[in-house]
Amino acid sequence: MKDAFGIPQSLLVLGGTSEIALATARRLITRRTRAVWLAGRPTPALEEAAERLRGLGAEVRTVAFDALDPESHEAVLGKVFAEGDIDMVLMAFGVLGDQAVDEKEPVAAARVAQTNYTGAVSSGLVCARALQTQGHGSLVVLSSVAGERARRSNFIYGSSKAGLDAFAQGLGDALHGTGAHVMVVRPGFVRTRMTAHLPQVPLSTTPEAVAEAIELGLRRRSETVWVPGALRMVMSALRHTPRAVFRRLPL
Template structure:
């Protein structure tokens, strides 16, 4: 792991609350993720914290760490290199306990591209689902042993019902969402918490060039909602919150109507 000292001043907690000391060590899987970084920006990270940014490109990871008020450590991580994920967990936990893990690696590829090139569909599923499963499972076991920790899983509102316009992405997120819920149940009583995040359309790098869907949001708003949820006891957070009742309604739309949706 490569260590860099953040150039910025350590930011103290706004109100000196007890939660100020948490989290001391954070792992962001997908260390350049706009949403992942927005979550960290929205949290009151305590003085002396350490953030491990895990990703593929050292230069972009270093740039991502520049504004963090913590010691930044860079860790190589490829979500599709499934066999490397136990060693990744070993490397991170050998340096000390981890309080918070944010699983934010993901890709969005157009359904038209996937229809022409199924290998891309495989890559999408591996990045969004399989790679998160193989990375998070060994992390969860290490957190179970330390009897503490929080795992944030970036699911999506797309997990709720597959749309013909992006059903491969929806299928991968549905799998990840189920994994997150099952993981939460399996960790119940262990001292480890799982927070499942279901954003709708987030205007940002991942959705560049796409027309924003109704109720679209921003990485900053997702970050604020997740930081607030982390301070409470929720197990699921929808962003924006109105997506929750909307999704319940969308589930009830008869299939002949649902399949007519263009997006």
């Protein structure tokens, strides 16, 4: 169960090598979290991440999980929940893709959508049902401000995040009153290995800042978290910008 401040004692991470997810796990372990499951494709990186978290004092196990294999999600995730209640599920897997390449290769574009959206729909529903059965717990979904309005420069990635965001919001409505809770996190540009090749942009953030915002959101039992918070107003303005004007913006 979560403690009196809303901090989970047990954490399941879907996307166990995500820099944002690991920053969040580290932060929560320094608070109250003691049991962590890192779910991802079996790789040395996953095992190394688990070992680093063990060094912080948590009991950490790895789970073989593939977002692109939805037929396995019920069995794989069901085994985790069968071992005991999970206070928080952090859905952190996803790929950025390469817009220029993906526009020319529809199969590659579909893979971005399958990873970021359909994989999340499948695993999200499995976890939501388990949390509802428990009667408590939070599903934290890493969305993106890119999903607020598709931009020419990354509309494939942005559209996949738009789908994920809408799904997570609807799932939160479906779980309302059950004891389970969905929190959608919308970071802006996060400085990670995945974005290292891209130019810096205003209001960029870090995995540690996102982790801090997630902790605060858990304490407040928020439904939506923007990182940084100023992006709420920025994206609201962009969302309502006339399309003829929006097309001329350097986005």
